[in-house]
Structures are given as C-alpha cells and as structure tokens.
Amino acid sequence: MVKIRLSRKRVPNNQAQMELSLYRPQENDRNHHLGGRSFYFFDFDDNVAYLTTPIVIFNKETGAERTLSSGEWARYHSNIGKSGPFSNYTVDYNDETGSFRYFRDQQLSFIDKVVRRKQTFLSDIEKALMQADYSWKAPSWNCFFHATYNKRPTSVITARGHQKETIREGIDLLVRDGHLPHQPNYLSIFPVTNPQVRVSELNDPNLKAGVADLKREAINQSVEEALKLYGNNPHHRFGMSDDDPKNVELITEEMKVLKRKYPQMSFFVIQTFEDSYVKTEVLETKTRNSSKAKIESSLDNNQLALF
Ligand SMILES: [Mg+2]
Numbered sequence: 001m002v003k004i005r006l007s008r009k010r011v012p013n014n015q016a017q018m019e020l021s022l023y024r025p026q027e028n029d030r031n032h033h034l035g036g037r038s039f040y041f042f043d044f045d046d047n048v049a050y051l052t053t054p055i056v057i058f059n060k061e062t063g064a065e066r067t068l069s070s071g072e073w074a075r076y077h078s079n080i081g082k083s084g085p086f087s088n089y090t091v092d093y094n095d096e097t098g099s100f101r102y103f104r105d106q107q108l109s110f111i112d113k114v115v116r117r118k119q120t121f122l123s124d125i126e127k128a129l130m131q132a133d134y135s136w137k138a139p140s141w142n143c144f145f146h147a148t149y150n151k152r153p154t155s156v157i158t159a160r161g162h163q164k165e166t167i168r169e170g171i172d173l174l175v176r177d178g179h180l181p182h183q184p185n186y187l188s189i190f191p192v193t194n195p196q197v198r199v200s201e202l203n204d205p206n207l208k209a210g211v212a213d214l215k216r217e218a219i220n221q222s223v224e225e226a227l228k229l230y231g232n233n234p235h236h237r238f239g240m241s242d243d244d245p246k247n248v249e250l251i252t253e254e255m256k257v258l259k260r261k262y263p264q265m266s267f268f269v270i271q272t273f274e275d276s277y278v279k280t281e282v283l284e285t286k287t288r289n290s291s292k293a294k295i296e297s298s299l300d301n302n303q304l305a306l307f
Helices: 012-021 070-079 110-114 120-129 141-149 164-176 195-200 211-230 245-261
Strands: 038-042 055-059 065-068 153-158 185-191 237-242 266-273 276-282 287-294
Touching: 038 141, 038 211, 055 070, 065 070, 120 164, 141 153, 153 164, 153 211, 164 185, 185 211, 211 237, 211 245, 237 245, 245 266, 245 276
Parallel strands: 038 153, 038 237, 153 185, 237 266
Antiparallel strands: 055 065, 266 276, 276 287
C-alpha cells in the first residue's frame, strides 16, 4: 500500500482526486513480468491542462494587438491574414515581442524578481489552480496522473519554448497543491520551440522546422533515450497523447518509422478531444483502431487511455 502525503491545498474540492488514490496500490507496467516498461509521452496544453496563456496577433495597419485563446487559435490560425474575422491581422514569430511571447521565458530583471514576477507558464498554472473546480484538467489529465502515480517513465513534449526547468517548476506546482502525489518519473522534457533545444537537440540549426516536425524528432529522441536508460526490451510500450490533429498525423508517421525499427515493441497514439479520445495502435505501414471512449468525468479512472 502506498500512502500519499496530502500537501496544502487551497480548494477543498480538489481533495477528491487524491482521496480516490490514497490507498490504491501502485500497479506494475503492463509488460512488467517480461521486463518491458510503458512509456508515456504527453503534449501539455489542452491535453494535460487548460491554461489561459494568450496568443497575440497584430493588426496589419495599426499594429494594434489582439489576443486569442488557444481554442480560438486552433480554430482560426490557418486563415489569419487571409480570410474570416482575422483577415486583417498577422502573426509575428519574434520570441520576445511576437505572437507566442507568453509561451517563452522572458528575461526577468532584478526588480521583477524582487516583486516575485514569474514566468507566464508558472503564473498561468497558479491562476488555473485558483479555480474552484476541475475545469483546468484536460482530457489526458487522468492518464498523466496514472503515469505519475505509478512512476511510469514520462516525457513532456510541448510546443512551448520555455526553459525545461520552467516546465518542471510548473508541474511542481501541481504536486505542491496535491493534484499529483510526487513529480513524474521524467524521461525527457522537450519544449520544442525553445531555440537552444531546437539547435542542440532537435537537429534544427536554422530554426526552420514547424512544431509538428519538432515534436516528431522529440519523440524519436525520447524513444532512443528510453532504450538507453531502460534497455532494449521487445516488450516496451510507447504512447503519445496530443489534441492537435496536425501533430497527431506527424506523430503517427514517426511512430511508424519507430515500429519498423523496433517491430516487436508496441506504439500507440492517443488523440484527445474535449470529451473523448481515440487510441490507435501504430503498425509498420498502417494503424489499427485500439479504443475510443467518451471521457465522462475527470474522476472516472475507468476511462483512461492506458497502454
Ligand atoms: Mg495541445
């Protein structure tokens, strides 16, 4: 039996998740008896958690800023500057002043630190934790909890461009408030648009690759790292969850490549939607629908897309 220390929490409602798991024994990986491990790779935004980090677009004539939520971005981004409600706007890729500046770490001055200004990822997580309900928990939250609780090797592969340490500190806030029993057993953290990570780890020296391609490379590297750390065992299982259809498409392509390289291992892609998910097993040249379900409640652990 594993007991969990309940750390301080602001919102009494949030005890529910922890109480459910308080006396639940840890489970072994599915292929534990054969020496295999289950590796969990997670996209973060709108998959593990909903945060309010805004994306900024700019009026073409006046330069005036307009903020979009990640949901609005998903819906409109292919038409920005071309047609629809944002035809007169443009996207700016400058890391410090552009559209995604809140998804990057900012240089904090001495004064910023004195007044305890934080990187936006941290302040956005704190803002989410102040909500008096579970509305920040996104479709893969339960899966993330399960992977953490059972110490599965876990990778966070996010389009954000913060320092890795900032991502880790953000997740530490979820531990601090009792939503996770302890830190995940990290295999890797890839904030794939971080310039340093792109150049030195993801083979993108000219900062030209798109997010989906960068995630693809991050998956490849995470699998290789897994084999280095946990050995080359044919019974390993790998799964990645993401809510963005374009990412899911390229993640699936990368998993096919990996399946050809390691045909005895199992590879899964889980595409999440607001209230459901589709789990697909990736084979060498095709995919096989594995399961599909509605996510009915954030506390319903029977609905998990586990592998
Ligand atoms: Mg996402």
